[in-house]
Amino acid sequence: MQFLLNHFNYTTCFYLIISLIYHINATLSNKSSQQTDQDCATEKINKYSKEANTKYIKYLNLIQDARRNYKHCNTNRCNCHAPVMAHDLKIFKEKGISEKQVQAVKSKGTKYQIINHKLYRDSNCMFPSRCAGIEHFLLEILPQLPDMEFVVNTRDWPQIPKKYGIFGPVFSFSKTDEYNDIMYPAWAFWEGGPAISLYPRGIGRWDTHRQKLGKLGNSTKWEDKIPKVFFRGSRTCSERDPLILLSRENPDLVDAQYTKNQAWKSEVDTLHAPPAEEVSFEKHCNYKYLFNFRGVAASFRFKHILLCKSLVFHVGNEWQEFFYPALKPWIHYIPVDAKATKEQLQELIEFAFNYDDVAKEIAENGYSMIWNNLKMKDVGCYWKKLLKKYAGLLNYKPSRDKTLVEITN
Numbered sequence: 001m002q003f004l005l006n007h008f009n010y011t012t013c014f015y016l017i018i019s020l021i022y023h024i025n026a027t028l029s030n031k032s033s034q035q036t037d038q039d040c041a042t043e044k045i046n047k048y049s050k051e052a053n054t055k056y057i058k059y060l061n062l063i064q065d066a067r068r069n070y071k072h073c074n075t076n077r078c079n080c081h082a083p084v085m086a087h088d089l090k091i092f093k094e095k096g097i098s099e100k101q102v103q104a105v106k107s108k109g110t111k112y113q114i115i116n117h118k119l120y121r122d123s124n125c126m127f128p129s130r131c132a133g134i135e136h137f138l139l140e141i142l143p144q145l146p147d148m149e150f151v152v153n154t155r156d157w158p159q160i161p162k163k164y165g166i167f168g169p170v171f172s173f174s175k176t177d178e179y180n181d182i183m184y185p186a187w188a189f190w191e192g193g194p195a196i197s198l199y200p201r202g203i204g205r206w207d208t209h210r211q212k213l214g215k216l217g218n219s220t221k222w223e224d225k226i227p228k229v230f231f232r233g234s235r236t237c238s239e240r241d242p243l244i245l246l247s248r249e250n251p252d253l254v255d256a257q258y259t260k261n262q263a264w265k266s267e268v269d270t271l272h273a274p275p276a277e278e279v280s281f282e283k284h285c286n287y288k289y290l291f292n293f294r295g296v297a298a299s300f301r302f303k304h305i306l307l308c309k310s311l312v313f314h315v316g317n318e319w320q321e322f323f324y325p326a327l328k329p330w331i332h333y334i335p336v337d338a339k340a341t342k343e344q345l346q347e348l349i350e351f352a353f354n355y356d357d358v359a360k361e362i363a364e365n366g367y368s369m370i371w372n373n374l375k376m377k378d379v380g381c382y383w384k385k386l387l388k389k390y391a392g393l394l395n396y397k398p399s400r401d402k403t404l405v406e407i408t409n
């Protein structure tokens, strides 16, 4: 991450603004002290009204704290995501993983074996395209992997709640803090992503989207983006309602509409309005502000819209994917409480409207984090490191399970 260096002057100004805001009453009436920072701080602070500065100081403070605590990670060899695998495997560290534990969780997903650099799998996979999306990465790194066996859950939902039920190693693409599943990079980086009318065969390969959106994010000027919040998605959960309602009341601020999902029956399913057309990721990039909500579990949309170099409002912090923890609230995106009311949403959005340069910098940081640390290479790297560490924890040598079939390219 280079943003602090690149934006050193800006950051300096930012701290000056913050400290000035603390003393705003005094400084506004103290001409000589204003003049000492003539070059940047005064210019910026005069842009915002006293009312705005007072109202939004809580957000400015949160941003300041986040910047103070932010540690740059090393972009080499998927290092930025390393704490995630360490965290997920920690519970197995002391005693290792036994054959019995793997047996116990077999029904929670699809069993894989790697023996002598060959890949084997249960002959049936619940979602064949998801398995194919996973196997693309496994086959690539096969020559570098030791013998092991593991269970991969291809459902959306994690399988090993901390509070009750069986315990053992299950790989899931997404989870909350209430689960002991081990997160792996979702199949959808390669294939098996959700199919909507715009992407009828699934949302498609991440490397292709990354290139296209990354170019667009760089070539669309912040100043030229439509200064509105934009959202299109189906009503997978009612957490999305307040933004839709705000949009209906305040169309100059927000353009958020529900699209049909597979279960759509009537306008009740789109909150009593006709369903809107789905909109490509590329068209999202035309807007300055974008919203990301969870879906059933984490939403595949997040990484795509961050590459628009628009400001992303990310709702809720429960549902994670392996790369989420590297993204920090107030640094790379604006965090939004999942239970935020329409009024709270409006205040947060107006904050971003009022502090355009702050918004722009967060948008740029979000772009850089994804662009630099979520290359296809990083995804393969995560799989490789994760499985090597996992294999190191097995306290038995797996022998070839004859019920499994070999998977090849």
Ligand SMILES: *[C@@H]1O[C@H](CO)[C@@H](O)[C@H](O)[C@H]1NC(C)=O
Residues within 6 Å of the ligand: 023, 026, 027, 030, 032, 033
């Ligand atoms: C007002 O300006 C004077 C002269 O620069 C400075 O010494 C003083 O600290 C300032 N007061 C405030 C409240 O900023």
Ligand SMILES: *[C@@H]1O[C@H](CO)[C@@H](O)[C@H](O)[C@H]1NC(C)=O
Residues within 6 Å of the ligand: 211, 214, 215, 218, 371
């Ligand atoms: C976008 O710009 C950044 C910063 O200049 C650069 O590192 C990155 O490679 C660019 N992305 C694309 C797709 O060209």
